[in-house]
Amino acid sequence: MKVIVNRPGVTLNSGEADVWVWAPKAKKAAIQLLPSNHELPLTKAQYGYWHIKTTELKDGALYKIILDDKDPLPDPASVYQPEGVHGPSAAVDLNAFEWTDNTWNNVDLPSYLLYELHTGTFSPNGDFAGIESKLDYLVSLGITAIEIMPVAQFPGKRNWGYDGVFPYAVQNSYGGPKALQHLVNACHQKGLAVVLDVVYNHLGPEGNYFNEYGPYFTDKYNTPWGNAVNFDDAGSDAVRHYFIESVLMWFRDFHIDALRMDAVHAIKDFSPNHILAEIKAKVDELMTATGKRHYLIVECDLNDVRFINPLDKAGFGIDSQWIDEFHHALRITAGGEQTGYYSDFNGIADLAKSYNDAYVYDGQYSPHRDKRFGIKATDNTGEQFIVFSQNHDQVGNRMLGERSSELFSTEMQKLMAGAVLTAPYLPMLFMGEEYSEPNRFMYFVSHTDPELAEAVRKGRKEEFAAFHAQGEAPDPMAEDTFDNSKLQWNLIAQQPHQTMLAYYQSLIALRKSLPVLHQTSRKGLHAEANEEQQTLLLHRNYHMQEAIIMMNFSSNTQSVTLPAGATQWHLQFNSAGTAWQNKPSNTPAQSGGTIVNLQPESFIIYINE
Template sequence: MNQLNITKRSLGVNFTSGGQAEILVWAPKAKQVELLLTDSQQKISLEEQEFGYWTAKTATIKPGDKYSFLLDGEKERPDPASLQQEETVHGPSIAFDLKAFKWDDQDWNNQDLEDYILYELHTGTFTEEGTFAGIEQKLDYLKELGVNAIEIMPVAQFPGGRNWGYDGVLPYATQNTYGGPEALQRLVQACHKAGIAVVLDVVYNHMGPEGNYLGDFGHYFTEKYNTPWGNALNFDDAWCDGVRQYFIENVLMWFRDFHIDALRMDAVHAIKDFSPVHILREIKLRVDELMKETGRRHYLIVELDLNDTRFINPLSEQGFGMDAQWIDEFHHALRVTAGEERNGYYSDFTGITHLAKSYQDAYVYDGQFSPHRQKTFGIKAESNPGKQFIVFSQNHDQVGNRMLGERTSQLVSFDMQKLMAGAVLVSPYLPMLFMGEEYAETHPFLYFVSHTDTELAEAVRKGRKAEFAAFHAEGEAPDPVSEETFNESKLQWQLLTKDPHATMFSFYKKLIQLRKELPALHRLNRKLLQVEADEASQTLSLLRSYENQHVFVAMNFSQQEQDLKTPNGYKWKNVLNSAAPEWGGTATAPAEIEGGATLSVPPESILIYTY
């Protein structure tokens, strides 16, 4: 393996302080490698090194120059470690000096993970501009809302200008239609000035289908395993060292050169690796080295469809050391409790009993038989703190994978939306919002692509229709290739000036404020939590404590008023009633109530009391 340098990027075209370019490409399949300057057609020969690496040093190429690699004199390909593409995944790369940006965020100190209130957004649909600069214009809004960490869906270069981001094929290149690498650096700096952390979604489990030229260079893929997206990336087969370095360097680049605070790694259960040191564990070891070198803090968050604590247990316990994971099971239990039909993966969830279990145990399935999977599933997460689990009532997947992309605002009542928001924000876990939910956005978030390969585009179109064939009585699946589908997914910021949207926004602000101000909600000690659910009345009560402070939460998911007993020993003071007139409701709640008294909870509402 080429020697990994923690302090600087080695792959691709990189510039020294003296203006010289250092070129390194991993191409063990090639017999000859040249760098071709697009405008002048000048060729720079690379010298073969051991383990399949090719290298050169030259002053001929400058930042801003377009170039590609010429393999064996005939295959002209973009740089696998390209930082910037001119227009497409098929065309030339643009030489970019990572060190040219003048950072001014030295006062930024990444927050404790426990303090994160996450907001997931898609760059292309978050604003009308659909750019990083567009996000910058909304930072004051995000601060007012109270979120302190934005999670940006993948920005790796993909075909065309419209994509969720999971079809990227150049993991180092920042999507040109979003503004490119310098615009992302500017956005991160602006976020840090505003006190907002930046989490970047990255995809290390597969490559997109169009413009994927990595296989021309080296053994990036293996036929040893399959994934839902084709051959798996090669993390443990012959020639895997170069592949491992490629992705480890990518992680380090985002942290070191773009000052990203955390990475969210997509579907890590689809990463196949039986090496003695799993790739995720090696990534963690290298990130620890980087943090020691720079003094900055970075987090690694995983999307994981396995209730397996090995991924999030510390290195010292032979875990992979990931800092946190998404918990889809909390979402599924909450959705079923709120009225979602129990089909597909929702069929495993009973509703309020499972929601109570998720509050208590994080995983719903931690050793029980899963009817949907037809097997015993999961392991108990007894010693993992609350900050290791991220919960939500909606996200890009759970909205966008519906045929019509309906958000919660289109599926449940206004009162139920408030209750679901409260259920997330009073949890002993890290809360995440999906862009627009805080003001009850009515536009859907649909699945969209802009593949330039017409056959592939048609295959995606047909596949989407086939996926929802059983639902065609409800209408046709929107065309994922159509620009209209993309535009229909954009946020409607003008809604914020109207009701009920303005009221919902104020309600979310209040919930987030309580989450920050009340130690019993803010401190994520899972041991200091009591939860009770009643299937018959569809009510759930939560008692959370921290030192001398206690918070009692009463939730009623039914459409009738229900009675709940308040915990003994305290005189409780009301701090939130989601059914109050100020939040668009008509019900009152006692301002104070004795412990052990009967509390009437309005339909589809959440009441929060403190002591």
């Protein structure tokens, strides 16, 4: 296939617009300039592309695409939809922004400490400027990378982002592309990396005009969202090019540091060169050309190291992946309900296995899946896995959207944070957990199609059948559902939230300052569970430093024995310490020689130099 230098859509450069449209079945194509309705005919090129170079399309100009004299359509590669998914596209000069981050070159991946946030509910403004206003707060917390849920244009103003229908366009209600560039630049000035969540496994239903252009989808495979994106069927060369150029655009034109690709297990591609491997190869080429580092992160439900193994070892070369199994085991250990996909997890023994082996299921039989599942990840390093005690999925996909702050005691919340932040993997927080935000994070949309809105309501109800949830799911279309999911920033100055925030700050600072906790090597690591006591001992070694993290998930004080050499163990952190208590009656754990009395729902970190 002919290599196209510029990405699909409109690229502005030195006052000239370079326009590429893929419409292989069209007999004629044109750009319609708005509001004049003046049409610029496109010239047919190879492989179904249409092309024009023109000076009539300026920065900010509105336009649509006309195929075979039919109704005008938005550009599927639009970078801005100022009037929403059904409105005209806008040409944007992405090269016009004056970047001041020339010396920035991304945070080392092992040093990523991620903070997942949703733009619309993170701040009162619900936009990129609102995120920017909180960057100093995130830096003081100890975060090194913010992970922004999808910003691709979706219907209306309220959406998680996974219903986006313009993978190149930046949501208008968040501020559009130039505001995103401004945010990324500001993050880099503060020393923060930016991870953007992108969705390449499906496209949303409302405003989806892709079928009008060409075979972007294939009926060879089915996904939870319908026909799969066409990555290996007839016409797939152009579809692959479309998504590869989207990846490169975020890195090159928006200076995004890493992409988190949603549910890549739903990407169906049986071609010899998997689309993820091709994306990785193209990103490597970009990094060689620019000297800048970028990472690729995936959400993957397959426990298959092929995704994260390097290209030269027959892998897809992805840098890191979310590991839901750590979360599932942790939640069951903490006392969460063992329903739905949680039914596969038996608590503290599985949590210890996740520390030791990354994947809980690495070849054994899975009752929930009714098959043997997974493969061992023996040779994969810690930074290739991202762990968390909650995220947008695990909170918002509950029927009522309850956070850990509502489901678990304060002490258990602190213990869960300790389990994540002492792991040899990359830790991720979900916005607000660091001060125990009580507002729920619920599922919300703002579809304009009444039938579609009702289908979403019905789908939410059906989704919870396996969980046997009680009551009615909040109406995802209601504006109150969205408003009640916003963070309450006034709480960080009030108790007990102020103490919880200080707790997270101290624990994060300790992880960053102690080499044995900061490094992500899985060598010298061993986790051992005592199911009767509900305690877990996590040993970590690094050069001359050794750590033991003693966790008690039970509601009773447990006596735990320190390893040999107890006289050399020095207490570094105690989640039951007086500094973190709002109840003066709680006392720190006491050590009697080699015996430690571990308080209920608490953990202790000892260091042996």
